[in-house]
Every structure is written in structure tokens, then in C-alpha cells.
Amino acid sequence: MRILRSIIYVLIVLMATPFLLVHYGPSGVATTSKVALNALFGYGGDEPSADIVRQQLDVADGFRLDLYATGLGKIRFMYATEAGDILVSRPRSGEVLILKADANRDGSPDDVSVLLSDLTRPHGIDYLNGWLYVAESNAVGRIAFDAVSGRVSGVYTRVVTGLGDKGNHWTKTLRAGSDGWLYLSSGSTCNVCEEEDPQRASVMRFKPDGSELSIYATGLRNSVGLDWAPWSNELFGTDNGRDLLGDDFPPCELNNIVEGGFYGWPYINTSTLDPDYGDKLPKDSPENLLPAHEFKAHNAPLGIRFLRHSAVAGFERSALVALHGSWNRSVPDGYKVVVLKWQPDGTIIESDFVSGFLQNGNLLGRPVDVTEARDGTIYISDDYSGSIYRVLPDDGLESSFTLPAAVQQVDADVGVLDGYDEQKRASLAAQGAQLYQQFNCAACHQPASRMALKTLGERYNAASLADFFSAPTPPMPAFPLSAEQREAMAVYLFDQELKAAH
Template sequence: MKKWLLLFILLLALTPVIIIGGGLVPITSVAVLWNTLTGSGIDTPQQQVLDQRFQLADGFSLNVYAGDLPNARFMAISEHQAILVSRPHQGDVVLIQPDQQNKTVGGQRDILIQGLTRPSGIAIHQGWLYIGEANRIGRIAFDSATASTSGDYQTLVSGLTDDGNHPYKQIKIGPDGMLYLSQGSTCNVCLEEDSRRATMSRYQLDGSGEQLIATGLRNTMGFDWAPWNNALYGTDNGRDMLGDDYPPCELNLIEAGQFYGWPYFNGANQADPDFPEAPKALASSAQPPAFEFPAHNAPLGMTFIDAATLPDRFEKTALVALHGSWNRSVPDGYKVVSLHWQQGEIVSRDLISGFEKNADVIGRPVDIAQGSDGAIYISDDYAGAIYRLVYDGNDNQQNAATSTATAPATSAALTPISLTTPSWLTDDNREALYQRGQAIVAQRPCLRCHQTATPNSNLDLASIGQRRQYQQIIERLIQPTPPMPNYSFSEEDQKALAVYLVFESLKPK
């Protein structure tokens, strides 16, 4: 091993921060940072460890489908249920046959194609395997019945730049029959020399007819189309070096011709400190996210699932793999969440958690795919694994709370007589605001400070309804007292938080 590499490892082991671009950045762990830089990881955990560590949504079970797959990243499933998985640092795509005797585990595995340049996104369509390499998009004829390729590998799009922080390319075939390409930024926050970076484009299936679809997408490694209206949504990783809790990562509704903020704006169009004088035209046109993930959660693969074999609560649902923080003083993310489109809102719930526990990381989920039998597969580039998740229980969480919280008493059962009800709070919108506020509290790290507060103190959320009116809570959210960060909540989020905090504190204990 080269001397400089040994020195770098030693320095990382001796300090909780690293210096990037003149700033200090906390790191979650040396091993996780090394995984981010090199794709290396750990041995696949045994099933017993998973059973002890993982918390699953009610009625689900999970097992290791395939282990010993270092750097397993993005997947595609053939019509004969073979799983194809890209491995950028190995430069190959591996094919895992289904086991004919035991469908819960993978069977024979083979390297389907190798010698590639950091392959990432893959897609199977009409007898072709499409591969997004760091510097090009290619395809090769693929026979699902024989699980084999034939003929020469064809370059469809060449000359893609692969320098900088986010060289990987994500591809998918859209419902319009076109090839979509997402390219991440070269940097944390900067103006790109290559105008195709930090964008989404689309092509004809032969690579011709390039069309720029959307700009200002820092690193959108997951995207999919909602099956009920074909709307395109994509996950986007927020920038670094602005603290543990800012800015949020994003889920964007991606529409042709739109600009999504980076590098000038973060979250709901908040000006970035490195670009305080953003062009006015961009400020008025930047699209806010459809949903915000906590900062540094690193949402990667996302898939809208077929809920035919699942409980009703999974209707209109996408699953998202949160790869987890590498640059946070307290680790966060490291889970698979379900996003539910309901009553005009997107609500997040934990589906699988436990990849990280007390700063001990045993996995980093990357991508999600669903087989024709309804089974859900999750890749993990840190544990070198593909997991298989199935629903095999009774649905007794029809009214499950968001994220990890338990379902509360309905807000309609609570009567805060001591409070003056504002004009914007009505019987018709109270429940929706309450649920939205609950989701925000679950997504943000609020309870890390507030749950240990002295009872009836200013930090005690359990008694806030006895101490503050709705507007007083909103004012505190607008101008928080340090060390509480300013999350720049939207007006609707401020109202939702006020309603949730008041009603939660006044419900019978």
C-alpha cells in the first residue's frame, strides 16, 4: 500500500474531523468515510445479527438474499427474476439467478459483463441491458430466458465527464419509452464547467436526440415515475459543510424545463451562503422540494412499489434507501423509508431501520427493486449484500404513525380550552395539520434535545400547550433561540408544528 494512503488512514483514525475546501467537516466514522471514498465495506452480517438489530414495519420479514457482493449498488430484475447488480469499483455487473428450490435466497451468480468504467445505473428493456458508466451510456443484447448477453457492447452516449465528487450516472427507461440520465455535480457547491452536470436529460433508446429536462439537481441518484399519474420524482442529496442539520436532502417533482435550486438555493429555496447574490430570475423560478429528508441522510435509490400483495396503507407508496451520513457528528439516515402520497401530503415512515445503532454501522442501503412476486430487494454496498423483504403478517397498522412514532390519539379528541383558536385552524383542517406536524417532528432531530428537558421548562414540549399560544410557537419557529437551528419552515409547516405540539401536549396522559 502506498505511503500516502497509510498516512491518510492514520490521520483519519486520529481525528473526528477532516478538512475539505478550507472547512472542518465532522465524520461519522473512518470506515463509513472509507466506504464513501473507495466503495470498500465489511463482511455481510449473519442473519442472527440482522434479526437482533433490524426493526421492520409491522408484518414484514427480511433475510440476506445474497452476500459477499462488495460494492453492490444499483439493481434491475429480469422477467425471469434474475437480479442484476452494478458494482462501480469492480467495473462489472453481476447476475444472480433465483434458486429453484428456495426462493428466499439467490442461486448461481456470474459476472455478466466486466471491464466497465464505474458502472452504476442499469436497466433492462426490450431485449437490451442498458448501463450507465461514469463516462458513457452503453447497451448489450440481453436474453432474460438464458440470463446471458450476446453481440458487442454498444456505446450510445459518449463523452460524459466523470471527474469530481459525483461521477456515477443513473439511468432508467421512462413510461414514454425514452432513456433518462441523471448526472451529479462535480463538487459540493460551485458553478459547473460542464453544463450537463447536476442535471437530468433524456434520449431516444439509441442515444440520439439529447434533451435537457431539468437543472439544479445536485446529485439525483434515485428517480421513478408515480404509476397513478406518471409524475417523475427524484431524490437529491443536499450539500455539505453547513452543519449537522442543514440543508435538507430533497425529493423533487421533476418537470421538464424546471430549475431545482443548486447551487444557489437549498431546501425550500433558501439562499446558499456561498451564493448570497443569486440571479433574480433564478430566485423566482427555483422549484422547492416536494418533500424534505433530514440533512445528510443521503437518499439514493427510490422505487414506486406495486402494493397488490401489501396492506392498503402501501397504496401510492415509494420506497427510498437512505444511504446515511458520512459527515455528521452523530450518524443519521441508514434506513429504508416508505413515502406515502395521501391527502395531498407526502408522509414518511420507517420500513427498515437498524443499519446504524449507537454509531455502529453494519449496512448502508443503496437501491430498491421489486420482483414480480411482490418481494422487495435492497442492495447494500457497505455490507456487500442484497436483502429480501416480504410481507407475511396481518395488517394491524392501518393508522400507523409516521416514521418511528406510535399512532397518537386523534386530534379531534383533544380540546385545548385554555388556548385562543386562530382563524386558520378549523375542524376541517385540524387533523391534516396534526399529522403533518407529527411527520415533521419525526423527520427532524427535535427530540434529541427536547425529550430530555426538565418537565415544565421552556424546552419541555410535553407541556408547551399550557405555556404558549399557537402564534407564540410559530414565532419561536421563525426566530429560534440558539442552539436550536433555524430550519426556515414554510408557513404551512409552522402551523402544522404548532397544532401538533399543542394537541400532543394536551392529550390525556
């Protein structure tokens, strides 16, 4: 399958190369062709390693980032349950996955399985009053869901049917509002046109049982992300601007979506009449509402999430937005997660939150959605490599490779390796020595700076030190170690300490 995929990729690139050279130049061919294949056919990149993620991705001050899961396929939107599980949609396979919370603290979900299947291109997911709602491309369904156990029960039932999913922008995004309604976005069928189906290029809403479906706002070309500002309960939505008007126009948008609001498409781009459809603007058209914020053209803002549980100072009135990245600019742009910070005067300042997905023509991933767990942990989905990244608050300790004291007091009368027989201890110590060399630990723990590795037995036992390696204090990296490997590292370090003492 990998060979066939590569052959198909090469053939398509060869056929498209003349077009790409004319429009994007030699430097843009490789990246642009990969992104176009991802957008059109679902072609993705290789699964990244934890090392590459740590080396290539930068995260805002006050946070640290790691690779939480990969190999998940063409994943899209997420929902974090109260138990810390992550639900994620996989439209091309018709499934919703559940990633069980990292209870054993090894840096990855405890289990990944299919929660729902046989769906029609599921995309948006949300939870309301004991029901899990799924926005398929042509319907909205729901099923009883226990958010604590992560189990569904009963029969999956479609409460809204007959939604249009032909043409472009077939995804549907779903968010539950505090007013008891569910809000549903539906993108346009085209780049720019006058729609025959009034539900397209809109945001709709309906009651939890599927009744009273109505159009809430219009003129929204492709509002993939929806969320409410927690301090004002205003609804905001990202919107992708049209193509084929050059590198830098029109900007993509963040809109404050209000009932009855009209946001311009296809007749107006922000405040400028469209060159193709501006003269077709109906005389009785509602007032065009301007964006609350403008993103760069073709950056493709998708998921948006207002932070509600962050303990990091300066993020109290903030939202994270996933920029999927351009496929139609001469110089590719986007491919990152940005933070929008609301100022006291209502203006919004944008800055990078996670960047580095695209470097020197090498594409690591394309962010799609952002969700936040109740403990403040942030998750970012990537449909290019099939990965989920986890962002945690940095603990703020001094930036040296010192090992903090263990949570539990170590019994000074019990030797740290007394629980191992000689053969087991030797075997684990040998394995730990190999790992110590493999990850070049000596580069930071040179003899002159080995105080951090001394007196470990006064603060740790083998189990607590192994547990420390699963989430070490920055800047020490979290190496991709199994439980046995973490134990081997702990035994090796204790073994070296005991030998040095004698």
C-alpha cells in the same frame, strides 16, 4: 489483503482523528471514519451473518426480512428481471452481476456470476424493448438481453458517449420511461460551485438508440434515484443537499422532476439562498421549484422505488427510499430504508421501513438501492458490506411456532422415514440433533409447548418438512441451513416422534 486493508484503515483514522474529534466528538469518531472511508475509498465492513441481520434489522409490520446474498463487493444499483433474477452493478470492478432467482427456495440466489465486464464504473441499469442499458460514468451502453433466460447476446455498444465523470458525484443513474425515452441523472463535480459542463447537476433524456440527448431538468446537485409514480406517471428523483452548512441544513430532497424544471442548486437550498452562491443567482434564472418532500440533512437518499406489486395493505401509494447515511454529521443519521406514503391531499408521510443498520456505534450496512420483483419481493442493496437483503410479505399467520400443514397430502400408509436405511437414518438424526442444540430450538419448543412438533408425520414427509425449513412461518427464524442440514433436521424430528410413539 485483509491485513493490509486493516493497516491502511488504521493509518488513515490516526491521521484524521484530530479533525474528527473537533467536529464530531469522541462518540462519532469510529462510525464517521468508517463511513468516510467507505464514501471516499470504497472501504467496507465485514460480511454480516444471517443471524446478525435477523437480530439487528427491523422491518415494517406486514413484512419479514432476510439476508439474500453477501460477499458481493461494492455493489450499487439493481434491476429485477421478469424471471426473478437480480442484476446489480459493481462500479469499482467495472462489472454487472446476475443473481439467478432462488428456484430451489433455499433463501439465496441459485447462482452468482458476471454478466458484463470491462465497463467504466457502471452504475444505473434498466431494460427496455429487449435491450439491457447500463449507465457508465462516461457513457451509456446497451446489449441485447433475454430477460427470461438471463443471457446477453451480440455486442455491447455505447449509444451515448462523452459524458463528464470528473470530480465528485461521477455516478450516472438510468431509468426507462413509459414515453419511450431513457432518463439519465448526472451529479455535480463539487460540493457547491457553478458548473462549466451544463450536463452536470442535471437530469437528461435520450431516445433508445442514443439520439436526441438533451437536458431535461437542472439545479439538481446529485439526483441518484429516479422513478415514476404509477398512479400519475410523474417523475420523482432523490437529491443530496450540499455539505458544510451544519448538522441540520440543508435538507436532502425528493423532487417532482418536470421538463425544464430548475431546482435551485447551487444558488438556493430548498427556499433559502445559499450563503456562498446565493448572491450569484442569475437575474434571468427560472423559478426555483420546491421539493415535494424533505429528508433530514445529510441522510443521503439514493435509490427510490414505487411499489407496484405489493399485496400488503397500506402500501398502495408508496415508494421506498434508501438512505445511505451521513458521513458529516456530529451524530450520524440515516442508514435505513424509509417508506414515503402519498396522502389523498398530496402530502407525503415518511416512516421507517427497514432500520437498525446503525446501532450503538456499530455499522452493519449502508442501503443504496431498492428494487421490486413482479411477485412483490423487495430487494435492498448495501455497498458497505456487499450484501443484498430480501423483504417478503409476512404470511399473517398466528405468531406461534406451529408448523402449518404441508401443501401436498402425505400418504398415511407410507412411513415418513421408510426411504432411509438404518445407517443413513442414524447419521442424519445425529446431525439433526446437533443442529437442534446449536440453534437452541428447545428454547421455544419446551415440553409444555411441543404440540407443534407432534403428529408431524400426519402432515409432512421428510422432503416437505425440509422444504418448510427453507422459509418457515414467522416468528420461527429462517436458519442458514444447507439442503443436507434441513433434511437432517427433518429426519431427527421424525426420529424423535417415532421413538416417543413407541
